[in-house]
Amino acid sequence: MPIVWYVVVSALVFCIGTYGVLTRRNPLVILLCLELMLNASNLALIAFARQHGNADGQIFAIIVLVVAACEVTIGLGLIVALYRRRLPIDVDQMNELQG
Amino acid sequence: MSSVVFFVAAIGVLAGAIGVVVLANPFYSVLALVAHLISLAALFLLLRAEFVAAAQVVVYAGAVMVLYVFVVAYVGGQDQPVRSSGPGLRLIAALFGAALLCELWIAVIGSSLKSLTEHGAPYTPGFGSPSQIGQLLLTRFLEPFEVASFLLLVAAVGAVILARRRRGLGDEDEERLPGFPAISVAEVLSGRVPTGSMAEAAGLGYEVGESAAGTRRQARGGW
Amino acid sequence: MSSSVAVVGFYEPWWIQIIKALVIFAAAFAILPILTVYERKLLGRFQNRYGPNRVGPFGLMQPLAEIVKFATKEPFRPTTSIGYMFRIAPMIAILTAVAALALVPFGDVQHIFGQRVGLYGIDVSIGPLYVFAFAGISFYGIMLGGWSSGSKYSFLGAMRGAAQLISYEVSQGLALVGVVITAGTLSLTGIVHAQRGMWYLIPQFAGFVIFLVASFAETNRAPFDLVEADAELVGGYFTEYGGTPFIAFMFAEYMNMIVVAGIATTMFLGGWLLPFGIHPPGWVDPFVVVAKMMIFITFFIWVRATLPRLRYDQLMSFGWKALLPLATLNLLVTAILVVS
Numbered sequence: 236m237p238i239v240w241y242v243v244v245s246a247l248v249f250c251i252g253t254y255g256v257l258t259r260r261n262p263l264v265i266l267l268c269l270e271l272m273l274n275a276s277n278l279a280l281i282a283f284a285r286q287h288g289n290a291d292g293q294i295f296a297i298i299v300l301v302v303a304a305c306e307v308t309i310g311l312g313l314i315v316a317l318y319r320r321r322l323p324i325d326v327d328q329m330n331e332l333q334g
Numbered sequence: 335m336s337s338v339v340f341f342v343a344a345i346g347v348l349a350g351a352i353g354v355v356v357l358a359n360p361f362y363s364v365l366a367l368v369a370h371l372i373s374l375a376a377l378f379l380l381l382r383a384e385f386v387a388a389a390q391v392v393v394y395a396g397a398v399m400v401l402y403v404f405v406v407a408y409v410g411g412q413d414q415p416v417r418s419s420g421p422g423l424r425l426i427a428a429l430f431g432a433a434l435l436c437e438l439w440i441a442v443i444g445s446s447l448k449s450l451t452e453h454g455a456p457y458t459p460g461f462g463s464p465s466q467i468g469q470l471l472l473t474r475f476l477e478p479f480e481v482a483s484f485l486l487l488v489a490a491v492g493a494v495i496l497a498r499r500r501r502g503l504g505d506e507d508e509e510r511l512p513g514f515p516a517i518s519v520a521e522v523l524s525g526r527v528p529t530g531s532m533a534e535a536a537g538l539g540y541e542v543g544e545s546a547a548g549t550r551r552q553a554r555g556g557w
Numbered sequence: 558m559s560s561s562v563a564v565v566g567f568y569e570p571w572w573i574q575i576i577k578a579l580v581i582f583a584a585a586f587a588i589l590p591i592l593t594v595y596e597r598k599l600l601g602r603f604q605n606r607y608g609p610n611r612v613g614p615f616g617l618m619q620p621l622a623e624i625v626k627f628a629t630k631e632p633f634r635p636t637t638s639i640g641y642m643f644r645i646a647p648m649i650a651i652l653t654a655v656a657a658l659a660l661v662p663f664g665d666v667q668h669i670f671g672q673r674v675g676l677y678g679i680d681v682s683i684g685p686l687y688v689f690a691f692a693g694i695s696f697y698g699i700m701l702g703g704w705s706s707g708s709k710y711s712f713l714g715a716m717r718g719a720a721q722l723i724s725y726e727v728s729q730g731l732a733l734v735g736v737v738i739t740a741g742t743l744s745l746t747g748i749v750h751a752q753r754g755m756w757y758l759i760p761q762f763a764g765f766v767i768f769l770v771a772s773f774a775e776t777n778r779a780p781f782d783l784v785e786a787d788a789e790l791v792g793g794y795f796t797e798y799g800g801t802p803f804i805a806f807m808f809a810e811y812m813n814m815i816v817v818a819g820i821a822t823t824m825f826l827g828g829w830l831l832p833f834g835i836h837p838p839g840w841v842d843p844f845v846v847v848a849k850m851m852i853f854i855t856f857f858i859w860v861r862a863t864l865p866r867l868r869y870d871q872l873m874s875f876g877w878k879a880l881l882p883l884a885t886l887n888l889l890v891t892a893i894l895v896v897s
Contacts, residue, residue, distance in 0.1 A: 241377065244344045246438035248351045248370075250431045255355035257427030263360045263406060267367050270394075271351050274374055277386075278347075285381040290466050293386050294475045297467070300386075300393055301482040305489035307398050311405045312496030318409045361704070368697060375690075388686040396693020396726070400719055403700060407716065463682045464743055 241282035249275035260325050262317075266310045273303045340380055346373030360409075364402045371395050383462040573674055578659070581678055585658055588847075589811050590620030596858050603862035630800035637707030638797065646705060647798070647805030650698030654812035657691040660684075661819030662746050664829050664842030676829075676843060677746065684743030685733050688820060689726065692775065696722050698809065699784070703794035714793030717869065718777065718784035724876040725774035725781075731884035732768040735761050735891040736824045749828035756827040763887045765825045767880060769856075772817045774876065777810060779861035783869055818853035822846055 248271055255268030277296045284292025350370025354363045371394045378387035471479045569577075594609060594617060601608025609616035634643050659678030666675045681687050696719060703715020737743055739761060740751035748757075758765055774781040785793030795806045822828060826849050829842035837845070867875070 240340065240344070241381065243439075244347055244377070246435060247348060249438070250435040251348075251351040251355055253434055254427050254431035257430060258424050259355070261360055263402070263409070264354070264363050267354050267360075267363050267402070270367060270398075271354055271370070274371070277390075278374060278377060281378055281381050281383045281386060284383070284462075288461065290462055290470055291474075293383050293462055293467060294470050294478070296383070296386050297389060297471075298475075298478050298482050300389060301486060304393060304398055305485050307401060308489045308493040309496065311401055312493040314405055314409060315497045365697075365701075372694065384681070384683050385686070388683045388690050391690035392686060392693050396689070396696065397723060400696060400700075400723055403719065404716070407704075407712075464684075464686070 238282050238286045241285075242279055245275045245278040245282065247275075248272075248278070262310070262314055262326050265326060266307060266314075269306065269310075270303060273299055336380060339376065343373045343376035343380070346370070347377065360406050361403075364399060364406055367402075368395055368399050371399070381462075385462060385464045385467045569674060570672070573672060577674070577678060581658065581663075582655060585655070585812065585815060588815065589808060590624070591617075592811055592815075592854065593623075593807075594619050595854075596861075599855065599858045600862050603859070624804065627800055627804050632800050632802075635707050635797050639705040639707065642701050642705035643797075644802070646698050646702035647802040647809070648698075649701065650695060650809035651805050651812070653691040653695035653698065654809040654816065657688045657695075657816045658812065658819070660687055660745060661816065661846075662749060662823055662828055663846045664839060665746070665749075667839045675746070676839075680744055680746050682743060684745055684748075685730070685737070685820070685824075686743070688816070689730055692722070692726060695809070695813070698806075699794050702798070702806065706794070706797035708797050710791045710796045711794050714784050714790045714796065717790075718794060721774050721777075721781065721783060721872060721876075724873060725771040725880070728767055728876065728880040728884040729771035729775055731881070731888050732764040732771065733820075733824060735764040735888050738888075738891050738895050745823050745828075749823055749830065752827040752830060756825065756830070756832075758825045758827075761825065761887075761891070763883065764891070765821075767884045767887060768821060768825070770880060771876075771884075772821065773857070773860065774872070776813045776817055776857075778814065778857055780864040780866050781872060782866060783872055814854060814857060815850065818850040818857075819846070821853055822849040826852075 252268045252271030252275060255271065256265055259265055259268065277299050280292040280296045280299070284290055284296075347370055350366045350368075350373060353366030354370065357363045357366060371390060375387040375390045375395075378384075378390060597619075598608040598616065609619040612618040612622045634640065660681070662675075662677035662680070664676030666673055668674075699718045699722075700715050703711040703713075703718070706712070736748065736757050739757060740748040742748060742751065773779075777784045785795070790796070795803055798806060823846075828849075829845045831837065831845060
């Protein structure tokens, strides 16, 4: 397969993720959509690594993987903390930043 | 053969992504993302990124998504309206996504990335294998590797602090249930591990604490 | 460790690969029923009774009778369950278990009818990571099974299973990393070849013990079978299953046991190698591997008959506070010894 197909898939997934982040209100689903965007970037990175026969892109993908795991950990921690405080799980109603 | 695998996996990737966005129940969204991730790993394999594909499945599908499942089960996986606060925002979001897609499309097909239409560099054995990735991580990319590990540590500590109970039970009680001693390495090695059996509760074995003492008194008096 | 290490094996013709897959699957499929009757006979002996001995000679036909019984049952599901997920869950469980079996090497490369045939499903450069990838996916079989049943017992069992699998997967993986460091390769056949001088059971004894303990949790066997603790949860995540889907879950469970025994045999007991420099002809290799796997399976059954089930908080604190530090320490010591 020409590499361009992978890049096209990556672009599509990135846009779907963007749409999800903008429209969904549940922070859990917003996190999932962020994962989609990160995965799309990973796919593009690995496609470019294959294109140039250079594994550096795969290293970047692994680092993105680590960053995504960290982001999820903190995001889910925030959601659990929200739930513990009986706050609504809805980003539109989370408009006050008080500890 | 490889193009068949590509199309099947790409359809899986896109269907999973759309599923994440449109499904109302967060639990189904999580499952859709899992399907997306596994298809994505197949694409990675086609691109000769064996280690990244395995890491993707082990880390994402095996650990991160499990965290999601736990949180969805904890917070409650009831259906929630997909609709955002207003139809206007939804339209704008769709337009924004489409514009972004157009832009990426122009970037790919248009000017600068013409070389992408080829099949890529010739495959050399060992490309994307664990040994190559490991060598790169420990030589050229040592600093990002160290920073990433530090980031993981920070995230772990942050998650513990965020998810900690602040009210109600104290710190000590959170570690273990009252009356049930925590297990330690020394206990495991010396064989003094509480087994939670009836014999223990009746006082034949390890001292289990208040509640078990109550059971023991009952057992003496009753039977 | 040059990069040539990653160039694993060779490419066989496609028809040989299909035949190999069929043979390995058929052999495993044939071993499983024997395993169930073996387990019950052995458990019976441990508990001073006979075990199944009515159907056929020595009760060997017992699994056949059971399969007929299960297969002729009416398929049913609770009204609260979610239909298609309820059907998919056992399939995921079986699929991942069988896929992991492909990695276990049953012998070296042989010359059969002029073709070079490796007596293993596949030999991948990512080695044990492949097994862990499928173990990660197999979690969804349990999770979906428990969640889609629409029953509290099933759901509790599934959640327990999830937490347990995740906790012990880390220790299991770290225990194997010690072996990988010592052998200097991730390919499982390469690891077996690296054990020609000495089985890794001896230099990696701590890793072996950690792997074994973690494997009990990974395969949901006693004393870590909290996923299906029948005293508390009726049957865990497959409480609501009956008939053939139930067999599917049992099949996956026993298959996981075989896979774990195979990995342990390969990583620690020298695979198809025999001690004292005995070099039997190539066709003996699979029997050696199966015999070594039976040792592990017998040990699993022995432990099930011996140890009581742990409490859930004990399981968790043991995994994180005892097993994981030990595994990390083992890894560190191994790395220092190998480098120095």
